[in-house]
Amino acid sequence: MEEQQWVPWLLSGLTTRQAKSRLSPLKDDLTHEWHLYSLAATTAWHDASPSAQVNLSYDTVTVIDYLKEQVSDVTIHTWDLARALGVDERIDEELIEHVWTVFEPQRDTLEASGLFSSPVAVPDDAPLQSRLLALTGRDDRISA
Secondary structure, three states: OHHHHHHHHHHOOOOHHHHHHOOOOOOOOHHHHHHHHHHHHHHHHHHOOOOOEEEOOOOEEEHHHHHHHHHHHHHHHHHHHHHHHOOOOOOOHHHHHHHHHHHHHHHHHHOOOOOOOOOOOOOOOOOHHHHHHHHOOOOOOOOO
């Protein structure tokens, strides 16, 4: 949820260090907290110019590139939550295709970033969702 908390700060021009220093501890009602911070992030995304620059810990990127990264991250974690809860894990195919275009070019750097586990081997003809999850160190063939 921290990622959602600092989106408005980063889109306002702060660095990740500055943004992180302004974060508030989460309260007990995590559903409420998610709604609060995701609404603030959504509003900030709506108001930001797609070509504006965002200072991230590893680079300065455009708002649109940061948005693609954020959507990709939330998509993968949506699958994580579905797996943990034992509910339908299928992700919209169009969304999977878009996330693939973000993560696949980073194939060699994802694991090195420390944000993902080592890729999982899957057949080349596996469904795109399975290949995407495998790229991020997840194996959708193993039940929770």
